[in-house]
Amino acid sequence: MSDANCIFCRIVAGEIPATVVARNEHALAFRDLHPQAPSHLLVIPVRHVDSLASADNTAELGAVLSLAAEVARAEGLAEAGYRVVTNIGGDGGQTVQHLHFHVLGGRQMHWPPG
Template sequence: MSDCIFCKLANGEIPTTMVYQNEFAAAFNDASPLAPVHVLVVPKNHHDNMLDGVDAQTFMAMVDCVEQVVELTGIQNSGFRVLTNVGADAGQTVNHLHWHVLGGKRLSDSLA
């Protein structure tokens, strides 16, 4: 999708500091972090949300990003949260599949 900010970030069209990336997915810091570690994991191809015909290879690439992010940020042993919102009523503000990886402190229930 040509006007999608997450497509542009994931594919290097807009500069960002990548935490990690692979062939099919990218991970970069959230612009408005809710925790000391708040990284977004997005597929490089556009999908509106997790129910938008995402193939297994893309999902596995996103899981690989999560594994690398938690290791690189040092939160793999202290606990972390991975969440996604689907649709406006759930709080999705960018219509591109993305997972929030949150950690680095004790997370309250209000982030659920």
């Protein structure tokens, strides 16, 4: 099920262009339009899920995270390391109400993140 007003659902449907790098049955990975690292990919479920707080399908979550690891390897990030982040709700910094994981790498990640 999709949300007609959701930008990520529209990307999944092909209505909005994106630089897609990988896809599986449950997930889609594409380049972030405003990268915060040399490699910055977004990995989303193809089905609309508001956030991790409302995710209820463990097979789907597993497929999304598996694709995140796959694209990190394809980007050459696995050996040096990378970060996978999801934001939940307003205080968590979520700006698009569709579950998404940021895969960031290609530079030293600092802690705390923000």
